[in-house]
Amino acid sequence: MNAISNDIIHFLQSRGFIDAKRSLSEHESLTENGVIDSIGLLQLVDFLESTYSVEIPMEIITPDKFDTLAGISQSVTDLKR
Amino acid sequence: MTTGVEICKNCALNSKTQGITINPITGLCQFCEHYVPVSKQKKEEFRVQMANLLSSPPKNGKYDVIMALSGGIDSSYALYNLKKEFPHLRVLAVQFDNGFISETAFENAQKFCDLTKSAYFRLVLDNNLSRDAFIKAAQSTDAFPGFAKYRASDICNTCISIIKQKIMELAIQTKTPFIVFAFSPGQTEVPFLKLTRPFIAWSRKLFDGQLKTIGIEEREPYLIDQDVIAAGFPETNVMIIHPYLVWDYDKKQFRKECIRLGWKEPDLSDPNSSNCLLNEYAIKNHFDKYHIHSYAYDLSALVRQGNLKREEALKKINTPFSEDSIQKVHRQLNLK
Numbered sequence: 350m351n352a353i354s355n356d357i358i359h360f361l362q363s364r365g366f367i368d369a370k371r372s373l374s375e376h377e378s379l380t381e382n383g384v385i386d387s388i389g390l391l392q393l394v395d396f397l398e399s400t401y402s403v404e405i406p407m408e409i410i411t412p413d414k415f416d417t418l419a420g421i422s423q424s425v426t427d428l429k430r
Numbered sequence: 431m432t433t434g435v436e437i438c439k440n441c442a443l444n445s446k447t448q449g450i451t452i453n454p455i456t457g458l459c460q461f462c463e464h465y466v467p468v469s470k471q472k473k474e475e476f477r478v479q480m481a482n483l484l485s486s487p488p489k490n491g492k493y494d495v496i497m498a499l500s501g502g503i504d505s506s507y508a509l510y511n512l513k514k515e516f517p518h519l520r521v522l523a524v525q526f527d528n529g530f531i532s533e534t535a536f537e538n539a540q541k542f543c544d545l546t547k548s549a550y551f552r553l554v555l556d557n558n559l560s561r562d563a564f565i566k567a568a569q570s571t572d573a574f575p576g577f578a579k580y581r582a583s584d585i586c587n588t589c590i591s592i593i594k595q596k597i598m599e600l601a602i603q604t605k606t607p608f609i610v611f612a613f614s615p616g617q618t619e620v621p622f623l624k625l626t627r628p629f630i631a632w633s634r635k636l637f638d639g640q641l642k643t644i645g646i647e648e649r650e651p652y653l654i655d656q657d658v659i660a661a662g663f664p665e666t667n668v669m670i671i672h673p674y675l676v677w678d679y680d681k682k683q684f685r686k687e688c689i690r691l692g693w694k695e696p697d698l699s700d701p702n703s704s705n706c707l708l709n710e711y712a713i714k715n716h717f718d719k720y721h722i723h724s725y726a727y728d729l730s731a732l733v734r735q736g737n738l739k740r741e742e743a744l745k746k747i748n749t750p751f752s753e754d755s756i757q758k759v760h761r762q763l764n765l766k
Contacts, residue, residue, distance in 0.1 A: 363460055363463075363464045364460075364461070364464070364577065365449045365450070365460070365461070365576060365577050365580055366575070366576055366577045367576060368449060368576075380632075380636055381639075383572070383575045383576070384575055384576070385575055385577070386574065386575050386577075386578055386636055386640075387629070387632065387633035387636050387637075388578070388581070388618070389575065389577050389578070391619075391620045391623060392577075392619055392620070394620075395619055395620055407623070407624045407625070407626045407629055408626055408628070410626070410628070410629050410632070411628040411629070411632065412628075412632055412635075
């Protein structure tokens with residue numbers, strides 16, 4: 350698990366999306382598995398933008414790129430380059 | 431409701447609520463421990479951004495803004511203030527008739543549309559469809575993800591999602607560039623949201639899944655039309671604005687100002703709603719299912735932000751439910 354994924358998990362736990370006991374795998378769908386909904390996604394985007402000082406364009410908020418820890422981490426890494 | 435439980439020293443959340451932990455050392459809940467206030471600079475940036483967006487909106491259609499107007503305090507004041515700040519805006523105010531809106535709320539909505547010279551549209555879903563959705567939302571559990579349970583009751587999450595789907599549809603159809611929702615700063619954290627086709631399609635898919643979990647077989651009437659999403663080419667060019675993340679939020683002041691402008695208090699016993707007769711039942715249903723008061727998070731966020739006193743939040747959360755109101759809804763929904 351990379352640092353961005355760990356930060357996301359910490360965010361999800363601290364904000365009540367998941368409890369501390371819930372484990373998440375890198376490729377697990379956050380929306381299909383009841384972790385987050387569309388409003389939650391926007392809160393996550395807000396968190397990532399302020400944490401990593403990046404602007405996340407709405408165009409990349411898609412199931413392909415923004416539904417798993419792996420996809421989100423990769424998207425944020427790409428934006429930081 | 432909160433007897434014998436630990437209450438966060440700063441807000442109104444308590445340890446008996448599912449998922450809430452109170453740090454024994456600080457006495458704070460996890461939300462207060464991690465809270466970072468919005469800086470004055472950020473707020474000013476939001477104000478400038480909203481002014482830039484609304485000063486000269488693209489003239490694509492008949493309206494500049496579609497505003498979700500419930501007829502309650504927040505949305506009535508938001509409409510008034512929006513037109514006060516941006517008098518040139520051509521606003522279509524949409525009031526969703528879910529079958530449980532008080533007559534006073536209808537009167538208030540129309541009065542504020544007249545006052546602000548805004549067009550008024552009553553969005554009506556077949557009453558049987560609304561009732562069916564609310565009954566199934568009341569009887570189901572865990573259709574919405576964990577955090578959504580703090581944000582609103584299952585019934586309100588269903589109702590709000592229907593409104594969002596239908597207003598997005600209307601905005602795309604009428605080529606209206608902005609949608610305004612008067613959510614409190616406790617209910618949302620993102621002031622501006624550009625709606626892309628993939629995001630709308632995704633939110634449609636997620637709500638479709640939630641309706642399916644609730645037990646609704648025929649879901650199309652509650653969802654944005656797929657063809658409308660596809661028709662927004664190359665992009666939808668619609669943005670959602672939440673002005674209460676830009677303006678100061680002072681509900682007492684809003685109420686005072688609204689009353690001065692002719693807004694009337696509805697005959698409701700519910701301290702958390704000034705428009706919907708279903709709300710109190712929805713709160714109780716949610717509390718019975720999850721032990722979560724669906725306004726506790728919203729009110730606590732307002733306390734954290736300095737927009738509400740902790741004592742007032744606690745008072746609202748601990749106000750006993752009115753059995754008369756609950757029974758009235760039971761009868762209207764034909765629930766046993």
